[in-house]
Amino acid sequence: MWFFTSPRLVFGPGSIEFLASLQARRALLICDRELARRGVPARVEEHLRTGGGEVRLFAEVDPEPKVSTVERALTAAKEFQPDVIVGLGGGSTLDVAKATYALYERPDLGLMDLHPLTDMTLGQRAILVGIPTTSGTGSEATWAVVLTEGEGGRKLELAHRELVPRWAILDPDLAATMPPKVTTDTAADALCHSVEAIASDWSNPFSDAYAKQAVEILMEELPRTTGAKGVPSPTRESLHYAATMGGLAFGNAQVGIAHAMAHALGSKFPVPHGRASGLFLPYSVEFNFDAARERYQKLRSALGAPHVASGHALADRIRTLWDQVGMSRTIPQALPISAPDFEKALPDLVSRADQSTCVSSNPRVPTTAELERLFRAAWNGTRVDF
Amino acid sequence: MAKFPSHEWIALFQEELNKNAAYEDSARTWEGDFIFVVEPDGPIASRQAFYLDLFHGKCREARLLTNPEERSAAYSYAGTYSNWKRLIQGELDPLKALMGGQFKLKGNMMKIMRYTRAAKELVNTASRVPTEFQ
Numbered sequence: 001m002w003f004f005t006s007p008r009l010v011f012g013p014g015s016i017e018f019l020a021s022l023q024a025r026r027a028l029l030i031c032d033r034e035l036a037r038r039g040v041p042a043r044v045e046e047h048l049r050t051g052g053g054e055v056r057l058f059a060e061v062d063p064e065p066k067v068s069t070v071e072r073a074l075t076a077a078k079e080f081q082p083d084v085i086v087g088l089g090g091g092s093t094l095d096v097a098k099a100t101y102a103l104y105e106r107p108d109l110g111l112m113d114l115h116p117l118t119d120m121t122l123g124q125r126a127i128l129v130g131i132p133t134t135s136g137t138g139s140e141a142t143w144a145v146v147l148t149e150g151e152g153g154r155k156l157e158l159a160h161r162e163l164v165p166r167w168a169i170l171d172p173d174l175a176a177t178m179p180p181k182v183t184t185d186t187a188a189d190a191l192c193h194s195v196e197a198i199a200s201d202w203s204n205p206f207s208d209a210y211a212k213q214a215v216e217i218l219m220e221e222l223p224r225t226t227g228a229k230g231v232p233s234p235t236r237e238s239l240h241y242a243a244t245m246g247g248l249a250f251g252n253a254q255v256g257i258a259h260a261m262a263h264a265l266g267s268k269f270p271v272p273h274g275r276a277s278g279l280f281l282p283y284s285v286e287f288n289f290d291a292a293r294e295r296y297q298k299l300r301s302a303l304g305a306p307h308v309a310s311g312h313a314l315a316d317r318i319r320t321l322w323d324q325v326g327m328s329r330t331i332p333q334a335l336p337i338s339a340p341d342f343e344k345a346l347p348d349l350v351s352r353a354d355q356s357t358c359v360s361s362n363p364r365v366p367t368t369a370e371l372e373r374l375f376r377a378a379w380n381g382t383r384v385d386f
Numbered sequence: 387m388a389k390f391p392s393h394e395w396i397a398l399f400q401e402e403l404n405k406n407a408a409y410e411d412s413a414r415t416w417e418g419d420f421i422f423v424v425e426p427d428g429p430i431a432s433r434q435a436f437y438l439d440l441f442h443g444k445c446r447e448a449r450l451l452t453n454p455e456e457r458s459a460a461y462s463y464a465g466t467y468s469n470w471k472r473l474i475q476g477e478l479d480p481l482k483a484l485m486g487g488q489f490k491l492k493g494n495m496m497k498i499m500r501y502t503r504a505a506k507e508l509v510n511t512a513s514r515v516p517t518e519f520q
């Protein structure tokens with residue numbers, strides 16, 4: 001017995017105007033500082049106000065959001081008493097909005113209660129709307145929330161089916177506000193979600209359908225993002241939807257060790273999440289391939305038979321794509337840290353990856369010694385042959 | 387071959403678990419005891435329970451309780467006899483089974499969520515015990 005959970009999707013250029021039809025009386029709009037600086041929330045507020053409602057902006061989300069950010073957003077929610085909570089931004093912002101929404105609905109719970117086994121039904125006081133402005137994290141479509149415990153602290157991996165937003169609005173015009181490097185990093189994350197979902201022990205026919213489609217789109221469209229004239233509109237739109245498909249895939253099937261390693265790296269060093277998950281993807285594919293050969297074959301139509309013939313072939317196909325779009329292939333390419341700093345951090349990286357919930361549904365469960373070798377391979381840029 | 391549930395079965399399970407290097411690696415920092423509860427259904431007419439003391443990658447004690455309410459533990463993991471059978475035969479994933487409601491877990495969730503690999507190894511070990519179902 002298993003489930004497939006999805007938000008109701010509204011999509012298309014200009015689809016944020018749908019917000020007016022929600023007729024919010026009081027809408028809490030959660031977004032990040034950078035987006036607010038660029039004036040993006042105003043475009044959303046306008047539609048929320050159309051129905052005569054009041055809007056309060058909480059624009060204090062930073063990259064790698066911390067527990068304290070949720071606490072501040074929750075204080076704002078308790079004061080304002082919204083009937084609509086909107087998360088507008090990348091994965092960090094949507095995660096903050098999801099956690100804030102849950103604790104606003106259930107003030108008797110704490111963040112630590114946001115795990116799949118808590119008995120909770122949300123949606124009594126407000127509805128949650130997710131509006132992604134990047135094309136990658138898929139957070140608008142998933143049950144997961146990732147927060148950092150404090151400066152340099154562990155990643156808290158929270159999840160509950162009720163955290164899936166009621167509505168996800170996929171307006172590609174908003175994604176056009178992304179800087180080019182963010183486009184690449186977040187699309188790499190979407191590819192990682194889709195490939196890891198296909199290989200996951202929890203994969204199922206419904207998650208496979210979205211994962212396959214997302215991989216096909218990403219492989220075809222990502223190389224078109226690097227032209228001198230910027231990202232063409234049809235490509236932008238396709239990537240935006242593919243990211244949500246990737247979210248629907250992994251949200252219902254789990255991710256794997258590339259994400260366990262990315263969460264560990266991101267908790268120790270300032271590296272964008274998608275750059276980290278994308279860089280680890282080829283190594284994880286090489287490590288997993290023999291344990292999930294048949295599952296990877298589902299990517300045959302998207303990639304072509306020769307590219308799913310072996311772990312190295314599949315990893316090399318991804319590496320070629322990374323080279324085409326300027327994605328990092330190794331840890332030192334992704335972030336400027338010295339070899340001694342990496343060695344010093346390694347025991348922590350291994351332990352944090354090992355204790356990630358993403359490990360157990362990975363088709364081949366690594367030992368701590370294997371995780372260490374995987375991190376070293378990703379540092380040196382060497383093939384995984386063990 | 388040992389019948390499930392029985393004294394013989396849990397003794398074999400303990401032996402297998404203490405030989406499992408992957409379990410030892412994944413649970414090397416784990417401290418916490420468990421009660422595995424087998425709820426009656428099918429051929430099992432009464433509730434049965436195992437007690438397991440799991441500490442730093444080893445199982446220090448494992449026994450079938452004479453009375454299922456005889457003692458408590460940091461965690462309890464409970465399911466029907468039929469679902470235990472499916473779990474041991476590898477047809478159920480221990481975590482998915484919790485989310486699907488086929489098993490119930492009580493105890494500190496945030497702590498156990500960091501040891502999902504160990505949970506999986508516990509179940510893998512159970513499927514290595516030559517088991518006879520009733």
Ligand SMILES: [Fe+2]
Pocket residue numbers: 137189192193259273274277
């Ligand atoms: Fe991700």
